[in-house]
Amino acid sequence: MLHPYFLTGSMFLCVCVLFLFFYCRFISGLDLADLVVNSDLLELSCGAIKDLQTEASSDQQDSCSLSLKYKLDKKSKYTTIAFTISTLSRKELLQQGGDLVSSTTLMEMDLPIFDFLCTERNRSFAIHRGAITLFKAHFKELSQLKTQIHDSKTGELLRTPLIVTGHSIGGSVASLFTLWLLDNIKRNQPPPKLPLCITFGSPFIGNQGLRQAMLECLTWNSCFLHVVGNKDLFPKASISHYDSTTQSAIEEYKAFGTFILCSEKGCACVDDLEVVSRLLEITRRQASCEAQEIDYYVEIVNDLKSKVIIRGDSQLDLSYVQPLKAGIILQLEAIGVEMTTQQQHRKVDNKNLISKLEEREKVLMAERVQTMDPRKRLNQIKIKMAHLEWYHKICKTKGIGYYDCYKNQLGSSDRDVTRLKKFLTNYWKNFVEGVERKPQKEGAFIRGTWLYSGRNYRRMVEPLDIAEYYRDSDKRDYQNHGRSRHYILLEQWQEDDDEEKLKSSPNN
Structure with missing residues (x-):
């Protein structure tokens, strides 16, 4: 889906337009990930968060409970809003639990600003408790921030492209803040200016009701890009373990938007939300995971950019493999799924995973052909x-x-x-x-x-x-x-x- 806000941006933001418009039709997840990495968007967003954390670390008032830090930076060609929280705040939110808060409870909390997500067919949704608790604790400051990026006369977003970014739970707040902006954007001609939200290591923030609301408005869904490293535990914390007996994952949290899954070997883009949770669960089992700071993502983005055109370094002989299956194998290796192993049960699991992803991709390809402009x-x-x-x-x-x-x-x-x-x-x-x-x-x-x-x-x-x-x-x-x-x-x-x-x- 075309992201209309970036039509008048600088060249690297125009690349993002191409990403948002073409990803589901013409290019593979590897090519798409390379395109986004090479566009400078990830480097720009990581840098904004890193700068904010550096400033926050020197702030003597950073010891307060549930401390959310944000920074608005207006440049000539773009505007960024970065969100982050202190390590202490993140631990405190984790201790409070990561359960979901229903839309009914939000009304009782005097926070009805997301009620627009309820429709005739989708009457309820739920949001991550830690994220909504932090959002409510800083609601007054966020309201003031919101007014700073709108034209006082027209009520529309500023002319320059807006990038909203955040790390960990700060990324969850960035997603909620972007949702709040989307509801207030005028729906008229010409196409409205839309923000782009980029998160790093952010957990899923909602249930099936929230995902359904986003999927029913594809222009909104295209406003969210989530970057997840294979060694970061935090974005995987809300995903239930895969149940091998029922061959399904019983989970309450659901993803929306587009995901870039990264490892030291490379990265791949995944827009199939049914597959995202499965891949994150696999990388959690295969890699040693712990909660990562923004420095981890700064390093991985810089490393990816230095080898963005390197391709085809698989240890498997893919010359005889059908192109679709070969592409799936390369993407799995790029996100850190170990394909070469001596363990027989691991080989069987990988073979089953590749077959299921191949079947899923064929179904999606058929749907895309039928889904006409x-x-x-x-x-x-x-x-x-x-x-x-x-x-x-x-x-x-x-x-x-x-x-x-x-x-x-x-x-x-x-x-x-x-x-x-x-x-x-x-x-x-x-x-x-x-x-x-x-x-x-x-x-x-x-x-x-x-x-x-x-x-x-x-x-x-x-x-x-x-x-x-x-x-x-x-x-x-x-x-x-x-x-x-x-x-x-x-x-x-x-x-x-x-x-x-x-x-x-x-x-x-």
Whole structure:
């Protein structure tokens, strides 16, 4: 999904745009990871956190309970906000527990700012207790920080690209802060400016409800990039052990966003959220893990950048292996999964893992082919609408009228239109359901192109539905008893958009 905020940024941020747009279609996880590392985004974010920690270590007031440090740095080409916490604060939060706090409890805590994540279909979610406790403890300061990155007149984010970054639980706060920003961004034309959140060694911050809310708004999901080293225990602490008896992992925490998994050998990007937890669990078992500081990520990012173009150093002979399987093996080796071993049971486990990842990748590839660019899909709908306009003209030449011609069903063309009407209705019903699923506090947001097309659809298709409704002589009052809900919402959203335009400044 394209990240519109970075279209006007500097060159290395433009690289990030390519990453966000192309990662799920054209390039492998290894190539994508190299692209991001080479874009300077990770180096920039690590540097911002390191500078903040250096300043915080000299601060005499850093001994207070649950100490969150943050720094806003406005440059000419970009703006960064870095979050970090002291080692003492991290230990204190770990002692308090990493359980989840439900959205209902958040309301009771007088912290309802994330209630926009609840929708008709996704009525609840939960957030990591340590992260939300820290967020609430510093809510006043975070509110002031939020005002500093918005234009006082327009209410929009500053013109320069915004990078929100953090390490460990500081990364979790960075994710929550970014979510908070996303809810307040105006949903209008031109495309809104969106922040990019980059975390290092951050634990998962929510459950399936939070993940579902993010996946239903793909533009938001593309705003999060999580970097995890194979020797860092902290981001893996909330993942349950894999249960070999049931062949599944029973876990409450769920990931969202895109992950870059790193080791001394390299790194790979993983956008399949079902696979992320499994890979993190494997690296936790195979590598000696402990909680790592930001210096660990600074070192690993610098090391990766120095050998970003080095490839193909596998000790396995992959010349006879199919390209998909070879690519999976290379990615597993890059993130620190040991593929060459003398232990028979480890070989079997690796073979099963490769087979499952290969099957999963084939499923995702098939889904990606079917998931067309929404604009292309809309163009297909416009072609179908042109067929309907042609039918309208034919009815005129017959001297019967559009409504009566379809109601009487006298010819084969009338029956063909029934199939065409069903196709169009299915598209718009699914579209309206998709809009309703997106997390939003009030009303619905549709781009003008879809609003205009939806109005044409109602103008052409609803009269046919009315004719079909009254074909049965016993039926009465279509407006109250026969009208489909998707017509009502499309009309309501169109009226809301017209009203919003009237409130805005006049245009010649």
